[in-house]
Amino acid sequence: MKVFQSAILIAVVGILYSVNYLLEDMVNPYVIRVIVNCGIGMILAMSLNLVNGCAGQFSLGHAGFMAVGAYTSATLTTVLALSPFFKTDVGVGCAIVTGGVAAALAGYLVGLPSLRLKGDYLAIVTLGFGEIIRIIFLNIEDVGGARGLPGIPPRANFFWVYLWVVITFMALLRLLRSSYGRAILSVRENEIAAESMGVDISKYKIVAFVVSSFFAGIAGGLFAHFQSFIDPNSFVFNKSVEAVIMVVMGGMGSLSGAIFGGIIVTLLPELLRVFEQYRMVIFPLILIILMLVRPMGLFGHKEIWELFKKKASS
Amino acid sequence: MTGSESTFGVSTHKGILMALDEVNKAGGVKGKKIQLKNYDDQGQASEAVTIVTKLITQDKVSLLLGEVASSRSIAAGAVAQQYKVPMVSPSSTNPKVTQVGDYIFRVCFIDPFQGSVMARFAINNLKLKKAAVFRDIKADYSVGLANFFVDEYKKMGGEVVADVSYASGDMDFKSQLTSIKGKNPDVLFVPGYYTEVGLVARQARELGLKAVLLGGDGWDSEKLTEIGGDAVVGGYFSNHYSHEDQSPVVQNFVAQFKARYGEVPSGLAAQGYDAAMVAVDAMKRASELSPKAFREALAQTKNFQGVTGMITINEERNAVKPAVVLKVVGPQKFSYVTTINP
Numbered sequence: 001m002k003v004f005q006s007a008i009l010i011a012v013v014g015i016l017y018s019v020n021y022l023l024e025d026m027v028n029p030y031v032i033r034v035i036v037n038c039g040i041g042m043i044l045a046m047s048l049n050l051v052n053g054c055a056g057q058f059s060l061g062h063a064g065f066m067a068v069g070a071y072t073s074a075t076l077t078t079v080l081a082l083s084p085f086f087k088t089d090v091g092v093g094c095a096i097v098t099g100g101v102a103a104a105l106a107g108y109l110v111g112l113p114s115l116r117l118k119g120d121y122l123a124i125v126t127l128g129f130g131e132i133i134r135i136i137f138l139n140i141e142d143v144g145g146a147r148g149l150p151g152i153p154p155r156a157n158f159f160w161v162y163l164w165v166v167i168t169f170m171a172l173l174r175l176l177r178s179s180y181g182r183a184i185l186s187v188r189e190n191e192i193a194a195e196s197m198g199v200d201i202s203k204y205k206i207v208a209f210v211v212s213s214f215f216a217g218i219a220g221g222l223f224a225h226f227q228s229f230i231d232p233n234s235f236v237f238n239k240s241v242e243a244v245i246m247v248v249m250g251g252m253g254s255l256s257g258a259i260f261g262g263i264i265v266t267l268l269p270e271l272l273r274v275f276e277q278y279r280m281v282i283f284p285l286i287l288i289i290l291m292l293v294r295p296m297g298l299f300g301h302k303e304i305w306e307l308f309k310k311k312a313s314s
Numbered sequence: 315m316t317g318s319e320s321t322f323g324v325s326t327h328k329g330i331l332m333a334l335d336e337v338n339k340a341g342g343v344k345g346k347k348i349q350l351k352n353y354d355d356q357g358q359a360s361e362a363v364t365i366v367t368k369l370i371t372q373d374k375v376s377l378l379l380g381e382v383a384s385s386r387s388i389a390a391g392a393v394a395q396q397y398k399v400p401m402v403s404p405s406s407t408n409p410k411v412t413q414v415g416d417y418i419f420r421v422c423f424i425d426p427f428q429g430s431v432m433a434r435f436a437i438n439n440l441k442l443k444k445a446a447v448f449r450d451i452k453a454d455y456s457v458g459l460a461n462f463f464v465d466e467y468k469k470m471g472g473e474v475v476a477d478v479s480y481a482s483g484d485m486d487f488k489s490q491l492t493s494i495k496g497k498n499p500d501v502l503f504v505p506g507y508y509t510e511v512g513l514v515a516r517q518a519r520e521l522g523l524k525a526v527l528l529g530g531d532g533w534d535s536e537k538l539t540e541i542g543g544d545a546v547v548g549g550y551f552s553n554h555y556s557h558e559d560q561s562p563v564v565q566n567f568v569a570q571f572k573a574r575y576g577e578v579p580s581g582l583a584a585q586g587y588d589a590a591m592v593a594v595d596a597m598k599r600a601s602e603l604s605p606k607a608f609r610e611a612l613a614q615t616k617n618f619q620g621v622t623g624m625i626t627i628n629e630e631r632n633a634v635k636p637a638v639v640l641k642v643v644g645p646q647k648f649s650y651v652t653t654i655n656p
Contacts, residue, residue, distance in 0.1 A: 233357065
């Protein structure tokens with residue numbers, strides 16, 4: 001089994017690497033840019049899905065954690081840039097992971113007091129924290145303040161972003177199938193029942209929150225090293241809402257749904273660019289229609305492969 | 315054209331549109347009509363980067379006009395530089411914008427220039443030789459203006475008797491103003507944004523400080539007189555353009571703009587118009603129709619008569635051009651005083 005898994009892993013890396021090569025040679029840079037943005041959207045959606053979909057909590061501060069990851073990693077590679085190592089692929093990779101860890105830490109600090117709250121209250125608290133984080137970066141002159149931080153080494157390409165998509169997907173899938181995952185799901189289904197079965201609700205909520213923040217931080221780090229420019233304006237409340245839309249559209253609690261949500265919410269506004277200023281009228285309209293037709297999101301609680309299995313058996 | 319500074323984008327777009335229609339009506343450039351591709355970045359730097367990539371690689375544009383805000387221009391400029399397509403910003407005044415690379419230009423003056431303009435205005439026009447400076451240490455913009463004001467003022471024989479600072483967001487300026495009052499200056503240069511300037515003016519008058527107030531384009535808002543009341547009346551500030559300027563170029567532009575859109579053009583509309591016209595002028599002079607040739611031609615722009623004044627592009631790819639000085643005459647009313655050449 002171990003051998004089989006590592007073989008798959010190597011195969012995935014190989015495939016991503018060669019696709020990356022082909023893309024750069026054959027496809028228009030604009031299209032690549034959109035594809036990579038989709039990847040970042042997928043990571044964002046999958047990570048938020050853990051809190052909003054699986055643990056049943058409502059967080060509205062995802063952009064804040066993304067900002068922590070983006071600014072931490074960009075500070076390492078651009079502002080401090082202690083050695084040329086931080087300009088290489090590996091160095092940037094380390095910086096992005098550090099950004100993820102910093103975001104996880106921020107998630108822990110935010111989650112500890114606020115996860116005692118439920119529903120709307122939690123939404124408001126996380127919204128507040130997201131804004132606080134953004135305002136802090138707005139006021140730190142060393143990272144550019146309102147002007148933004150330019151000149152970040154653009155090391156995150158198709159290969160790195162989609163490698164992280166695979167890592168995020170595998171990590172979250174395994175988490176959900178473990179005893180931790182079952183406990184997290186039980187919190188969503190019925191807190192009182194879960195507690196009476198001996199599940200430490202607060203603990204599992206925080207686990208979900210920290211893991212989710214970590215991957216949001218990774219998405220932020222990738223975003224920074226892909227755009228090569230970040231400013232506090234990139235992490236406004238709207239970005240958090242965008243992440244929530246991705247999750248709700250894909251289906252709360254469905255990992256594959258989050259992937260599709262990430263793609264749709266990133267891709268659709270690009271495709272609608274032909275409508276110029278009416279773009280932001282048509283896009284929400286499509287969202288509204290989708291929600292009316294499928295209120296549970298594209299896949300509901302289910303994963304895409306479960307949907308197909310059912311069809312096959314019935 | 316949406317997002318927090320949406321009126322800026324819309325005004326600029328109107329100016330650009332009008333300029334290009336004029337050019338195309340007159341036959342275009344070298345027999346070719348200019349096509350305008352316009353996308354909205356929602357005031358987001360990441361959107362600006364995506365759009366510029368799309369414009370260059372998919373729409374194959376050979377010249378970019380934009381962005382309004384400095385932070386977005388810096389982000390988008392990096393992409394333009396990478397693909398070697400010239401970009402002309404109508405109104406990003408932060409010095410860092412054109413430092414992105416040799417394909418990035420602007421048709422507005424940069425922040426520090428305004429400082430020296432006001433120094434010259436104080437000495438030559440107002441004949442006042444004792445100045446105090448009150449700067450916002452948290453804003454790049456304010457510090458830049460203050461430094462250049464002090465340099466130029468001293469060079470021209472003036473005396474800077476006090477140079478103190480505040481931080482944007484402060485509400486009480488009385489202690490600093492009392493120390494300024496002790497030095498008894500003729501003019502007080504406050505190169506900040508209108509919110510603090512209004513409060514500074516009010517408190518200065520309350521303390522009996524009689525110095526003439528001077529400032530930069532951060533004053534340009536109807537909120538200035540709302541906050542400062544009568545205290546700011548009689549103050550002077552530098553700006554990019556005034557629709558009251560009586561020169562025929564400006565009056566002609568104002569008349570055309572009014573006929574087309576039914577409103578008085580703002581400074582941003584004038585700068586959008588100029589950015590497009592400077593670009594077209596460069597295209598006409600270019601040896602061939604390629605981004606590289608356009609860049610060479612843009613860099614050689616000299617004494618181009620724009621609405622906002624004679625524009626010359628210097629070796630840092632910034633525009634060297636005159637500033638206008640406006641006087642605050644009453645609630646939300648600024649009148650044109652003079653034009654100061656670089």
